[in-house]
Amino acid sequence: QVHLVESGGGLVQAGGSLRVSCAASGWTFGKNAMGWFRQAPGKDREFLAAISWGGGTTYYADSVKGRFTISRDNAKNTVYLQMNSLKPEDTAVYSCAARQNIVVATRSYEYDYWGQGTQVTVSS
Numbered sequence: 536q537v538h539l540v541e542s543g544g545g546l547v548q549a550g551g552s553l554r555v556s557c558a559a560s561g562w563t564f565g566k567n568a569m570g571w572f573r574q575a576p577g578k579d580r581e582f583l584a585a586i587s588w589g590g591g592t593t594y595y596a597d598s599v600k601g602r603f604t605i606s607r608d609n610a611k612n613t614v615y616l617q618m619n620s621l622k623p624e625d626t627a628v629y630s631c632a633a634r635q636n637i638v639v640a641t642r643s644y645e646y647d648y649w650g651q652g653t654q655v656t657v658s659s
Contacts, residue, residue, distance in 0.1 A: 544653030
């Protein structure tokens with residue numbers, strides 16, 4: 536069984552920062568590209584960022600480019616999303632995802648495993 540568990544969400548004021556983490560278990564972490572997505576109430580799931588298996592390639596949605604940073608620590612089986620300059624419109628449930636491929640991807644259907652998500656709320 537592959538498990539992804541997110542943590543680190545919470546309430547933060549606009550302009551603040553937060554780092555969410557995704558701990559993976561159930562397979563040999565590393566040979567998998569990882570991604571972060573979010574979903575706000577009444578909206579579709581939105582791609583945020585992706586990282587290749589080695590961490591050498593990253594890709595970001597325009598909405599978060601320059602504010603969010605994705606990284607991974609394969610020794611800890613963990614991927615991170617550092618979020619800076621947060622805005623109220625960043626409020627959503629943030630989920631990580633893993634794919635059985637080393638190449639980054641931006642579409643949710645390209646990912647094979649999902650965590651349950653962690654709530655991030657940004658107050659104005």
